Amino acid sequence: MRAIRLASAAALGLSVLSLTAPAASAVGSKVSPLVGTATPSTIAPGGQVTLSLSGCEGEADASSAVFDVVRISQGRPATATVDWDAKRGAMYRVTYTCDDGRQTTSQLTIAGARPRPTFTTPRPTVTTTATATRSPAGPARGGVGGSQDGMNAGEIAAGAALVVAATGGVIFVLRRRAGSRQH
Numbered sequence: 001m002r003a004i005r006l007a008s009a010a011a012l013g014l015s016v017l018s019l020t021a022p023a024a025s026a027v028g029s030k031v032s033p034l035v036g037t038a039t040p041s042t043i044a045p046g047g048q049v050t051l052s053l054s055g056c057e058g059e060a061d062a063s064s065a066v067f068d069v070v071r072i073s074q075g076r077p078a079t080a081t082v083d084w085d086a087k088r089g090a091m092y093r094v095t096y097t098c099d100d101g102r103q104t105t106s107q108l109t110i111a112g113a114r115p116r117p118t119f120t121t122p123r124p125t126v127t128t129t130a131t132a133t134r135s136p137a138g139p140a141r142g143g144v145g146g147s148q149d150g151m152n153a154g155e156i157a158a159g160a161a162l163v164v165a166a167t168g169g170v171i172f173v174l175r176r177r178a179g180s181r182q183h
Contacts, residue, residue, distance in 0.1 A: 003032050021059060035054045038094050045110060049077070049081075053096045055120050058100070062095070063097070064095065066086040067083060089109075090109070
């Protein structure tokens with residue numbers, strides 16, 4: 001009995017130790033995920049975009065097809081000016097490259113085309129509609145009550161017969177009790 005307890009305690013200890021080993025090794029490595037952001041994510045040609053990068057030790061470069069390479073210092077955002085000839089409505093990839101070689105990307109969308117004013121002369125519209133007023137022919141058809149057609153003479157007679165039978169039964173029971181008290 002004691003050997004079983006000892007074996008289960010040893011197995012439990014080994015399983016806990018095996019689960020904590022990966023966590024201990026992860027603490028030793030200081031690799032954090034790279035997250036690059038371009039703010040605002042939608043911008044007009046010629047606008048300035050703020051680029052920031054987290055998770056990179058040291059400095060990094062940000063590059064895209066719509067602006068020159070920008071150097072980002074650790075913990076500080078950088079600013080880039082979008083080229084005037086950037087295609088409106090297009091999405092461009094921004095690539096962030098750390099000095100240690102790790103990379104990540106984000107998306108930058110160029111704002112769509114400017115709306116062009118349209119000049120139209122307002123024209124009066126004349127519409128004629130025929131209106132006919134009709135009164136309802138029956139109850140509204142909504143829910144269970146609206147789906148009923150109404151009561152017919154047979155249903156009224158059956159209801160009246162039930163009321164008469166119930167009243168007769170009550171009178172019969174009351175008279176019978178009254179008769180039994182007289183003795």
